[in-house]
Amino acid sequence: MITLPLSTERLRLRLFTPDDLDDLHAYQGIPEVARYLYRPPLTRDKCAESLVRRSAGTRWAEDGDDLVVAVCRAQEPGVVGEIVLKLASARARQAEIGWVFHPAHGGQGYAAEAARAVAALAFEAFGVHRLFARLDTRNTGSVRVCERLGMAREAHLVENDLDGDGEWGSEYVYAVRADRWRAEGV
Numbered sequence: 154m155i156t157l158p159l160s161t162e163r164l165r166l167r168l169f170t171p172d173d174l175d176d177l178h179a180y181q182g183i184p185e186v187a188r189y190l191y192r193p194p195l196t197r198d199k200c201a202e203s204l205v206r207r208s209a210g211t212r213w214a215e216d217g218d219d220l221v222v223a224v225c226r227a228q229e230p231g232v233v234g235e236i237v238l239k240l241a242s243a244r245a246r247q248a249e250i251g252w253v254f255h256p257a258h259g260g261q262g263y264a265a266e267a268a269r270a271v272a273a274l275a276f277e278a279f280g281v282h283r284l285f286a287r288l289d290t291r292n293t294g295s296v297r298v299c300e301r302l303g304m305a306r307e308a309h310l311v312e313n314d315l316d317g318d319g320e321w322g323s324e325y326v327y328a329v330r331a332d333r334w335r336a337e338g339v
Contacts, residue, residue: 157210157222161270164263166222166236169207173223174200176232180255184317189289190253193317213279216243224254224267233258236271238279246282248275252298259294265301272302276331285328289316299327303337 158167169177174197180186181195195203211220219239223232234254241247250272252264275281286304288295299306304327312321 159222159270159274160227161266163227164267164270165225165227166267166270167225168210169204169221169223169232169235171201171204171208173232174204176223176255177204177235180234180253183256185256186253187317189292189295191289191314191316191322211240213240214243216240220271222267222271224263226263233263234267236267238271238275240279241285246280248279248281248284250275250284250286251288252295264294265298268298268302272329272334276334281331283328283330284334285326287324287326290323290325296325296327299325302329303334304329 158165160166178195178197178200181200182197184194187194207221207223211218213220217240219237221235221237224234224236225232234252237249237251237253239249239251241249250268252268254264272284275284284304285307286295286299288299290309306325307328308326310324310326312323314322314324316322
């Protein structure tokens with residue numbers, strides 16, 4: 154069973170609420186953010202629709218179930234980003250992790266700090282065997298987050314998907330297994 158919120162040294166991770174609409178749209182609606190997500194920026198209406206699902210949490214039982222947590226600074230109001238944990242394969246106990254943050258809060262280590270807490274949740278509470286991240290090769294900030302999490306680059310997929318502008322994008326796949334995570338004490 155998951156206990157939310159989670160707290161780190163500087164952050165509080167919790168489920169989204171309908172009150173988070175303005176903060177969610179503030180970063181999900183930015184074209185520079187959406188380009189790395191291979192989709193167009195989200196409209197305010199699309200953000201409102203996604204809040205309904207996000208605030209419900211997850212059962213974490215079937216392929217495709219996901220947990221999306223709002224990342225907030227511990228002593229300040231507002232959502233600065235999110236961490237997504239998606240059950241890619243229940244049978245193989247594999248999960249995908251991802252993050253999206255408002256660019257105004259970039260470069261402060263929030264993504265790595267929040268992702269580390271959610272990765273620990275994946276391994277310890279959900280029993281994940283392998284945690285992976287897929288990211289655009291141009292997204293150097295996310296490459297650094299993966300490396301800070303002790304993930305290794307396993308693949309380079311060349312022109313494997315179209316971004317929101319219809320341009321071909323290439324992706325890296327980074328991953329870490331539970332045994333390595335525990336051994337390295339990440």
